[in-house]
Structure formats: C-alpha cells, structure tokens
Amino acid sequence: MKLKLMKQKTFLLLLVFGFSFSSTNAMEFEENVDSLLKANLIDATHAKRAEQLLVQDNGGRVKPLSTLSSQYIRKISRKQELYGQSATQVLIGMMSNPVAWGNIPLVKVSNPELKNILDSQKKLVSFIQLFEKDGTYKLNKFVEQAYNKQPQNRNNFDKDVIAVDERVNLCYLIFSGGFLRLFPLSNDSNNVWHPYSKNELFSSNDSLFVTNIMSMYFNAIKSAKTDKDWTTATEILDYIQKFQEKYGGAVIPPTFKTKWEVYYNNLQLFSKLFMVYFLLGLLLLVFVIMQIFKERKWLNVLVTILKWLIYSSFALHTIGLIVRGIISGHAPWSNGYESMIYIAWATLLSGVLFSRKSALTLVATTIVSSLLLMVAHLNWLDPEITNLVPVLKSYWLMIHVAIITASYGFLALGAMLGLFALWLIFIGNFSGKRNLDLVCEEITIINEKSLTIGLYMLTIGTFLGGIWANESWGRYWGWDPKETWAMVSILVYAIILHLRFIPALQSRYVFNLASVIGIWSIIMTYFGVNYYLSGLHSYAAGDPMPIPSFVYYLIGIMAVSAILAKLNFKPSENES
Secondary structure (H helix, E strand, C coil), X not given: CHHHHHHHHHHHHHHHHHHHHHHCCHHHHHHCHXXXXXXXXXXXXXXXXXXXXXXXXXXXXXXXXXXXXXXXXXXXXXXXCECCECHHHHHHHHHHCHHHHCCCCCEECCCHHHHHHCCCCCCEECCHHHECCCCCECCHHHHHHHHCCCHHHCCHHHHHHHHHHHHHHHHHHHHHCCCCCCEECCCCCXXXXXXXXXXXXXXXXXXHHHHHHHHHHHHHHHHHHHHCCCHHHHHHHHHHHHHHHHHCCCCCCCHHHHHHHHHHHHHCHHHHHXXXXXXXXXXXXXXXXXXXXXXXXXXXXXXXXHHHHHHHHHHHHHHHHHHHHHHHCCCCCCCHHHHHXXXXXXXXXXXXXXXXXXXXXXXXXXXXXXXXXXXXXXXXXXXXXXCCCHHHCCCHHHHHHHHHHHHHHHHHHHHHHHHHHHHHHHHHHHHCCHHHHHHHHHHHHHHHHHHHHHHHHHHHHHHHHHHHHHHHHCCCCCCCHHHHHHHHHHHHHHHHHCHHHCHHHCCHHHHHHHXXXXXXXXXXXXXXXXXXXXXXXXXCCCCCCCCCCHHHHHHHHHHHHHHHHHHHXXXXXXXX
C-alpha cells in the first residue's frame, strides 16, 4: 500500500513540477534561494490577517490558521520561522506557488547517511532535491525497507528515513492543495468542515463559491506580489470568514479565544522561559555561593533582584498556563507536552514557597524547571493544542492529574536539594567552612519538608486516580503499569522519609543521597511508563522515544557527587 501511494505521488509530482525539472537543476535553484524568497514573499500584514482565518483539524477542533501553520512548518523544518518569515507566510507561499517553494530548502534532514544520498550537507533540503529529474523519489527504496521492519528492529537510519518521508508527505499535501478544511456544510449536525476539493458535497451556489474562492485567492496573491496591493486578497479572506460564520457558527470559538491563540502561538512563551529560567537560576546560584562565603550588601541586593525576576517569570508561566487552558477549553495538563510545562510550574512553585527559608531552594527549582521546559520542547513532544480524548473528558482530569503531577515538582525539588547537599558535604568538609555545614543542614530540613509534601500529594493523587478508574473502567485498581509504578514511588519515598528511624542510617548523607536516587522512580513512573510500557496510560507504546543524551550525563553527575561526598563526609555529633 505504501509503495502504491509513493508511485501515485511520483506521477503527480511529474505533472506539478515538470517545468522545474526541465528548466533548471536543483543546485542552480539553491543558489538563488534569496531571489526566490523575495519574489514570493507574502505580505506580513496580510499574513497576520490570514492567521485569524479558522480551519478545522482532523480531530474536529476549529482553530486559527496560525496554529495549523506553526504545526506543519515545525514538523517539516523543526523551526517556528523560516528565512525571517512566519509559519503562516511560509504556508501560504507554499500553497500559492508550489513550484517556487519546491526549490527552497524546507525539509529537515539530520542523518549524515541521508545527506549523502541526497547529495547535500545542509540542515535543510528542498523538496526537489528529494527527487530525480525523472520524478523518481530518491528515498523510495529506503522507506519501503524501513516500513517492512518491526518498530523495535528499526535502526536510527530507518527512523530518520521515516521521519524525513513524513515531512515530504506533508510538503506534498500542502503543495497539492485542498487540505485546508475551511468550509462548513449548511445544516450539518456533525459540524464537519471540508476542503475546497470536496466541492461536490455542497449545494449549487455554495459549491460554486467553494470551487472558485481559493483559485481567486491565489490569483489575488499573484497580482499582489506584482502591484504590492493586498486589498483584494484580504477581502477574499473576509468572504471565507463570512461563509464560515453563516454555516459553522455552532463550533466557531469566540473571537477573543482566536486572538489569544494567535498571540500565544507568536509569543512562544514556554520555549523562551526555558532560557530565562536557566540564566536567572545560574546567576542566582553564583551570587548565593558568593554570599555564603562573604556577606556583602551589594550581593544581597543582586540576590533580591534575581529572586523578583524569577517570581515575575513564574507569574508569566502561570498566566501562560491559564491562557492555554482557556484556549483549549480544558485543564492544561492533558498530554505529554502540557504535563511537562505544568510539572515545571509546580516545581518552581515549590521553590517559591520555600524561597524565604533558603535561596538555594529557589536556585534548585529554577534550574530544574528550565530543564523540564527544555525537555518539553524536544522533538518527540508535540506542543499542539488538541481536543480531549473521551476518557479524559472528566472533572477528575482537573483534580487527579493536577495533584499527582504537582507532586512531581516537590519531589524533583527534593532531588535537586539532595544533590546540592552532597556538593556542600564535599566542599564544606574539604574547605573546613562552618557556614557551609549550616547551609547543608538548612537545605536538608527543607528537603525533608518538600519530600513530605510531595509524598502526601502523590498518595492522595493515586487514591483519587483509583476513583476515576472505577468511573471510567469499572475497577479501582488493575495493576496497570502506571498504577503499579505510582505505588512503587509511594513506597520508595515512604522508605526515604522513614530512614531516620534506623540508627545506622541517621545521617544527612544517607537521606540526601536517597532523595537523589528516589527521583528515578518518578522518572520511571512518568517517562518510562508513558513512553516505553504498554498500558491504559501510555502515550506511545510499541515505538518508544529515544532516551535523551543528557540522562546519561545526569546519572554520571549523581554518581560522582555521591562518591565524592561519601569520601569527605564527617558525621555531626547528632549523627554519630
């Protein structure tokens, strides 16, 4: 079936791009990318108007074109913008002039072997570079071989081939047109919108409008590029909007939601907060360490300023979550991406709550939140706003998921404070500084409080999950991998918090080391179960995500910290 589709695609491509193949080669076009971009630039003001145009996705959600454009261009090129143009400018350009944009590098290719096959060492290749002059798809053989293998047997090359092929298919979908579901049917109880290629579904007058409006729009764009007057093209968008309001009013979101979603897309708040948190956390760490060794008034002022900058960033994070929740119409922790940005928020919340007691606590949570937001924006997590799957359409999403995932923030704080404590044990005993020992005792106490709060929330969240499971699946507990690992995590942290009752294990070193090790049960509960094990809570069972390389570095840092702290640990009088 896959090979048949590829042959059909090759045949159509020869028709669409025959002029390009015959007139010049891909290398010559690559050298003239700048001139192609200038000649086919979509006016920025018109693109901002087009961003507000509504489309319906395959899940039935009606959203602005801005969201769809961002989703498609990000999947094709792994970028939010290309060549200084917004995603909407690029998408409209690709639809209105596929020949020109077929020769502009768009498709992300990272595998060195694939680059050699395509005879290009650049990060982006053009659509035309993926085809021979006769229209033969260069990756046809490799795609067939990759899909013939079981997911677990595919190597990195196979996975990269499949990823690039998906980007090519998406480009083809845009170039060939007819994919935008812009037009609702009159008196349709299902509220399904259709592309202009399905004009036969509409009544005579509506069919005439649907059939001609897009060709009129593309012709208006062509004229506007020449005479620099985008009035006609913008008016056509207004006509389409009126058609949508006439027949699709039942599912059209309020105007303010559409505007907020466009602004949310353009702002890219959470991806920016990743770097903001990292820089502020790093600076605060440096100044707090300096403050420990030498008390200076200017250091106190800088630490206070950095704290308030972190508080302000946290406020923006909170507003961002609220806005995403209003836009989506549900709690903003319903999928992998949303839960990551929510856990980052909960982690920083724990730091804010304890920041008056210890600035190092705020440092720890700011850095962890930065790392969580970085993970949220890796390629395998999709930031797209989607409708809820049926099982999640419950008030328990707001209660159970909010509590149990927020507990991860407090437990992550405990792990980071434990790591800091191990470093202070090593440095303090090595340098002989008494104040370092006092700071270590302070953050150990905060660590215990943080783990206690986290354990309470984790336990309550797990019990509430059982109630939700009974309502959804007719049983309270079924030893699903998620349920099992939630129970394991509860037991792990219950043991950690009760280690002080064992005389031989009553030490800051043991407790802080245990809090560092304990976080791996949470990582397994969240990442391992969701992406590697098959179950009712899994996001991607069967074809697991790649393990990020920083995980191995994190394990190494923890191991080295534990060894160095052990070698230099000297128990206090209370611990001896």
